[in-house]
Amino acid sequence: MATTPKAAAAASPNRRSRTITQGIARSPNRAMLRAVGFGNGDFEKPIVGVANGHSTLNPCNAGIQPLVDRAIAAIKEAGGMPQVFGFPTVTDGIGMGTEAMKYSLVSREVIADAVETSVNGQLMDGVLAVGGCDKNMPGCMMAMARINVPGIYVYAGTIKPGKWKGQDLTIVSAFEAVGAFAAGKMSQEDLDGIERHACPTTGACGGMFTANTMSSSFEALGMSLLGSSQMACPDPEKADSAAESARVLLRAIRDNLRPRNIITRKSIENAIALVMATGGSTNAVLHYLAIAAAAGVKWTIDDFDRVRRKVPVLCDLKPSGRYAATDFHRAGGVPQVLKMLLEHGLLHGECLTVTGRTIAEELATVPAEPRPDQDVIRPWSNPLYAQGHLAILKGNLAPEGCVAKITGLKNPSITGPARVFDSEPECMKAIMARKIRAGDVVVIRYEGPKGGPGMQEMLAPTSALIGQGLGESVGLLTDGRFSGGTWGMVVGHVAPEAFVGGPIALVQEGDSITIDAKKRLIQLNVPARGACRAAQEVEAAEAALRAWPARQVRRARVHRE
Numbered sequence: 246m247a248t249t250p251k252a253a254a255a256a257s258p259n260r261r262s263r264t265i266t267q268g269i270a271r272s273p274n275r276a277m278l279r280a281v282g283f284g285n286g287d288f289e290k291p292i293v294g295v296a297n298g299h300s301t302l303n304p305c306n307a308g309i310q311p312l313v314d315r316a317i318a319a320i321k322e323a324g325g326m327p328q329v330f331g332f333p334t335v336t337d338g339i340g341m342g343t344e345a346m347k348y349s350l351v352s353r354e355v356i357a358d359a360v361e362t363s364v365n366g367q368l369m370d371g372v373l374a375v376g377g378c379d380k381n382m383p384g385c386m387m388a389m390a391r392i393n394v395p396g397i398y399v400y401a402g403t404i405k406p407g408k409w410k411g412q413d414l415t416i417v418s419a420f421e422a423v424g425a426f427a428a429g430k431m432s433q434e435d436l437d438g439i440e441r442h443a444c445p446t447t448g449a450c451g452g453m454f455t456a457n458t459m460s461s462s463f464e465a466l467g468m469s470l471l472g473s474s475q476m477a478c479p480d481p482e483k484a485d486s487a488a489e490s491a492r493v494l495l496r497a498i499r500d501n502l503r504p505r506n507i508i509t510r511k512s513i514e515n516a517i518a519l520v521m522a523t524g525g526s527t528n529a530v531l532h533y534l535a536i537a538a539a540a541g542v543k544w545t546i547d548d549f550d551r552v553r554r555k556v557p558v559l560c561d562l563k564p565s566g567r568y569a570a571t572d573f574h575r576a577g578g579v580p581q582v583l584k585m586l587l588e589h590g591l592l593h594g595e596c597l598t599v600t601g602r603t604i605a606e607e608l609a610t611v612p613a614e615p616r617p618d619q620d621v622i623r624p625w626s627n628p629l630y631a632q633g634h635l636a637i638l639k640g641n642l643a644p645e646g647c648v649a650k651i652t653g654l655k656n657p658s659i660t661g662p663a664r665v666f667d668s669e670p671e672c673m674k675a676i677m678a679r680k681i682r683a684g685d686v687v688v689i690r691y692e693g694p695k696g697g698p699g700m701q702e703m704l705a706p707t708s709a710l711i712g713q714g715l716g717e718s719v720g721l722l723t724d725g726r727f728s729g730g731t732w733g734m735v736v737g738h739v740a741p742e743a744f745v746g747g748p749i750a751l752v753q754e755g756d757s758i759t760i761d762a763k764k765r766l767i768q769l770n771v772p773a774r775g776a777c778r779a780a781q782e783v784e785a786a787e788a789a790l791r792a793w794p795a796r797q798v799r800r801a802r803v804h805r806e
Contacts, residue, residue: 308447356384424712452563454729521633526729692725693742
């Protein structure tokens with residue numbers, strides 16, 4: 246039986262790009278492609294987009310270009326035609342605590358749109374995305390899930406730890422030093438020394454912060470090569486991994502193995518199990534809800550708590566633990582943890598990966614238990630914590646839920662008087678003036694997606710509290726979010742947010758608040774009748790605020806009492 250042109254196109258590795266490269270009518274298209282390096286033999290090859298996050302805006306992305314160069318060479322060797330395009334990035338560690346952070350979470354959508362626009366705008370046959378900073382990962386993954394052409398994610402790699410007076414450093418060390426110095430617990434020499442040595446190489450922030458959380462979870466998701474995510478950016482193995490990723494992608498293009506074959510409810514559960522086992526960032530909640538939506542997968546906030554209850558924390562990693570990402574990699578990294586989860590029935594081994602093999606097949610040669618000569622990854626019989634660290638709390642302060650990070654806490658509950666702030670800068674000013682005391686529950690509101698706007702991270706105040714020695718004794722809740730570098734009794738993503746009339750807007754200075762991670766409860770301890778009356782007042786006030794011109798809103802919030 247003769248093959249039809251339509252069937253031939255579907256079976257061809259250039260099944261999409263042939264629309265712009267084949268036939269007499271596409272002569273002008275080919276003319277333009279010749280100007281960027283295409284020759285007579287290249288128009289039958291698959292066109293592979295290389296989404297290049299290189300920039301000199303931050304150490305996370307400044308080491309990407311060598312990885313892209315290796316990937317481009319490997320694509321050509323494997324029979325593809327690479328086309329490189331860029332996407333923007335926002336540097337959380339530099340913007341933190343300023344108005345610049347309002348662009349951070351929004352940049353995830355901008356990145357997704359940039360990748361989707363380029364790949365679909367030129368009908369590319371596949372895409373290899375290379376990124377480093379926090380939003381690069383979810384932004385690129387959302388785009389790949391949307392466009393559903395063969396894709397793979399290449400992480401730029403982690404930064405190596407800095408050193409000061411024998412202590413390993415990450416960027417969070419610098420944030421915590423600010424609080425310690427303000428409290429008189431650190432000398433000027435040490436503050437300066439930590440600043441100068443915290444970031445010694447290129448690469449993303451070096452603990453299990455948001456970038457390393459998302460990149461490691463992509464191994465579990467099946468969209469990055471196993472063992473690749475915790476490599477240090479400057480090390481030769483990272484560039485080798487970029488080249489191998491390109492070769493794997495070309496096979497996926499030829500087999501038409503697409504992201505939605507890989508990103509499923511079960512593979513997302515694998516990813517979240519890995520996040521819990523490694524003590525990852527609260528931002529994984531935000532990002533996996535978005536990735537699931539882009540892939541058309543049903544996944545809710547309650548699914549995170551379902552996974553948390555059955556997965557132990559196995560890794561002793563910063564920010565609350567002792568070790569950096571490079572230590573984790575040397576100890577066996579993500580593959581070791583995934584194999585342990587698989588052995589104990591907490592990983593769906595049948596899930597496909599971008600290699601075309603199942604994740605169980607990929608893990609076949611990994612030992613069932615970690616090596617005894619390291620203590621970064623705990624044996625299954627001796628976990629750091631029996632259950633995961635990201636708890637979903639609900640109560641009268643967050644009827645739609647919120648996210649608590651409870652890693653490293655001796656007592657995951659607190660009841661204390663509210664210290665209320667209508668912005669992060671207000672709170673930070675009070676912390677630096679040492680007006681926050683042990684037993685307080687700090688409330689930072691009007692920092693949600695609409696109220697901020699932009700849902701800023703609260704790393705500066707949480708790190709300052711830890712630097713002052715208050716990390717275990719002060720609670721903090723916000724309708725904003727946290728950096729992956731945050732730890733302590735912190736609760737974020739409080740919903741509904743204050744700006745839309747959420748109960749967090751009711752809280753007054755001195756009100757009693759309970760945060761109880763064991764009971765998964767967040768509660769404002771006021772009489773129900775008083776809360777009802779207050780709710781009516783706030784609802785009327787917020788409705789009036791929303792009707793005002795935007796420039797008056799912030800002033801109104803400050804003076805509405």
